[in-house]
Amino acid sequence: MTGTPEVAAGARRHAGGVHPPGGVRPSACAAVLATALAGCISLPLPDAAPALHRVPLPRAGDDIAAVRLAFGTPPLLDDGQHLVYDWSTNRRLVIVPLLPSGLPAAAVVDGPHFRLLVEVDAEQRVATVACAVAGIDRARPQAPGCLDASALARAATPDGWRRLGEVVGLAAVRFWNAELAGAATAFALSPGGRWLAGADTQHRTWLVDLGDGLGAARAIGRHDGAPPRFWSWRGVPAPQPAFSADGQWLLAAQGEATALLQAGPGLPQATLAADRVDIGVAQPARSGGGFVALGTSALWLVEPPRLQRLATGHEAVLRFDARGAVVARPVAPGQPAVVALDSSALEPSPRAWIGAQPAQRAVLDARNAFARQATRAGYAFSPDGRWLARNACHHLAWWDADELAAALAGAPGTVIAPRRVAILALPPRPAQDARCHAPVVFSADGTWVAAAGPTTIQVWRVADGQPWVFIDLADAQAAPGGLHVVALALGRQRELTAVVSNHRGDITLARWALTLP
Numbered sequence: 001m002t003g004t005p006e007v008a009a010g011a012r013r014h015a016g017g018v019h020p021p022g023g024v025r026p027s028a029c030a031a032v033l034a035t036a037l038a039g040c041i042s043l044p045l046p047d048a049a050p051a052l053h054r055v056p057l058p059r060a061g062d063d064i065a066a067v068r069l070a071f072g073t074p075p076l077l078d079d080g081q082h083l084v085y086d087w088s089t090n091r092r093l094v095i096v097p098l099l100p101s102g103l104p105a106a107a108v109v110d111g112p113h114f115r116l117l118v119e120v121d122a123e124q125r126v127a128t129v130a131c132a133v134a135g136i137d138r139a140r141p142q143a144p145g146c147l148d149a150s151a152l153a154r155a156a157t158p159d160g161w162r163r164l165g166e167v168v169g170l171a172a173v174r175f176w177n178a179e180l181a182g183a184a185t186a187f188a189l190s191p192g193g194r195w196l197a198g199a200d201t202q203h204r205t206w207l208v209d210l211g212d213g214l215g216a217a218r219a220i221g222r223h224d225g226a227p228p229r230f231w232s233w234r235g236v237p238a239p240q241p242a243f244s245a246d247g248q249w250l251l252a253a254q255g256e257a258t259a260l261l262q263a264g265p266g267l268p269q270a271t272l273a274a275d276r277v278d279i280g281v282a283q284p285a286r287s288g289g290g291f292v293a294l295g296t297s298a299l300w301l302v303e304p305p306r307l308q309r310l311a312t313g314h315e316a317v318l319r320f321d322a323r324g325a326v327v328a329r330p331v332a333p334g335q336p337a338v339v340a341l342d343s344s345a346l347e348p349s350p351r352a353w354i355g356a357q358p359a360q361r362a363v364l365d366a367r368n369a370f371a372r373q374a375t376r377a378g379y380a381f382s383p384d385g386r387w388l389a390r391n392a393c394h395h396l397a398w399w400d401a402d403e404l405a406a407a408l409a410g411a412p413g414t415v416i417a418p419r420r421v422a423i424l425a426l427p428p429r430p431a432q433d434a435r436c437h438a439p440v441v442f443s444a445d446g447t448w449v450a451a452a453g454p455t456t457i458q459v460w461r462v463a464d465g466q467p468w469v470f471i472d473l474a475d476a477q478a479a480p481g482g483l484h485v486v487a488l489a490l491g492r493q494r495e496l497t498a499v500v501s502n503h504r505g506d507i508t509l510a511r512w513a514l515t516l517p
Helices: 005-011 028-036 064-071 149-153 369-373 399-409
Strands: 041-044 082-087 092-098 103-109 112-120 124-136 156-163 186-190 195-200 205-208 219-224 240-243 249-254 257-260 281-284 291-292 299-301 306-310 316-321 324-329 337-342 351-354 361-366 379-381 387-391 395-400 420-421 440-442 446-454 457-463 468-473 484-490 495-501 507-512
Touching: 041 306, 064 082, 082 420, 112 420, 124 420, 124 468, 156 351, 156 468, 186 240, 186 484, 186 495, 195 240, 195 249, 205 249, 205 257, 219 257, 240 281, 249 281, 249 291, 281 361, 281 420, 291 351, 291 361, 316 399, 324 399, 337 379, 337 399, 351 399, 361 379, 387 399, 387 440, 387 446, 395 399, 395 446, 440 484, 446 484, 457 484
Parallel strands: 316 337
Antiparallel strands: 041 092, 082 112, 092 103, 112 124, 156 507, 186 195, 195 205, 205 219, 240 249, 249 257, 281 291, 291 299, 299 306, 316 324, 337 351, 351 361, 379 387, 387 395, 395 420, 440 446, 446 457, 457 468, 484 495, 495 507
């Protein structure tokens, strides 16, 4: 596989994309203004890696040392088995006046955007290569051997978009997902995508049946619980609805205001064994109708209607960097552990509960909605507890959970490389994807994994990391602007359901029928 001058030239013709230094992205209006006024002050910036017309892409059998010499040190992942690069060329620093004040502001204008994954064999030679390019003609994405986003898009057939306010029974309900102040409403999809639950800060919960398609979606239950009795410096605790693995139970957690509900018409409530238990976030146990729930001071196993406190030792810590997963703080051998998955400086990190058995594994993310939107990664265990997937916005990696559990009992500094890595293909237009909202979900049988980027959703086969589906949300004519994915579900009938929000906080449902083997 080699890059060609024609591909690079096509990339320049379609170059766009504006973002300020430091990874904070401006609005679309600011991007247009910066581009229009680029003649004010425009300074060239060094490229992170060479353009493809100067250096050919690696090919199977190449010496990995030659790849490093050509492209430098991989900034995203370099674990000895995988190299993940992400860079743009023809970058310029543009200084423009802000209207109406006239004060200067700086932005970085990008040219073509490249993404490259190189797998290394035991002889330290290139085994396989995957790449993605933004800014080239849509009909020619395979010229440099890159992922063909348009071909992958044909594996998904849109089944419609529907705003929540159009769902029968929700016309008078105002759902809102805030961008800066956290979420006034939180959402969860059941594992198969049949149910949608929405919960607000007043501890009200709605249940929507999506089983017969979005056109027939209707609200079939509402529960009005007692609002939270306590406040903190962060304000009212964020609502956190969660479904059990079998989809039969719904736990609406909001601090001490916690309700255990049966998923079905009327949304009846069941009594927990303990009242006013502080639960900040819950996730389904890996089998049956149970949940693992995390409070401010305890970890709980909820098996309706029983509630059991789980014994844990001190908290372990896994940090993720370019080497892979690094044990920053180990735990005693054979001891169930709460593990901090270090991914965000804004809020406490997501926690993983790793019990003695694979079925006793769950990811618990108690961060508020704003922190999740600014996150660098999202995490999920496969239904059988075998894999821990990490959606790092630019690439997806999954680890053998048994290897992670064993390494946590080892020495600090132990590094665990992922078993499989896949890159997120770039859309056929310049993408602004330095951050993402990072939802990631497995299918019920663990065969497929789906992950969301800023305006895209992709599906891979778990066994070999083969990309199968690419969905560009911006291509949907009914889609509002400024989209991000709030929740995902892969159904048993090979359908993908998404809850999508725009930057005004409007909530929309979307579904696609997938062509999967």
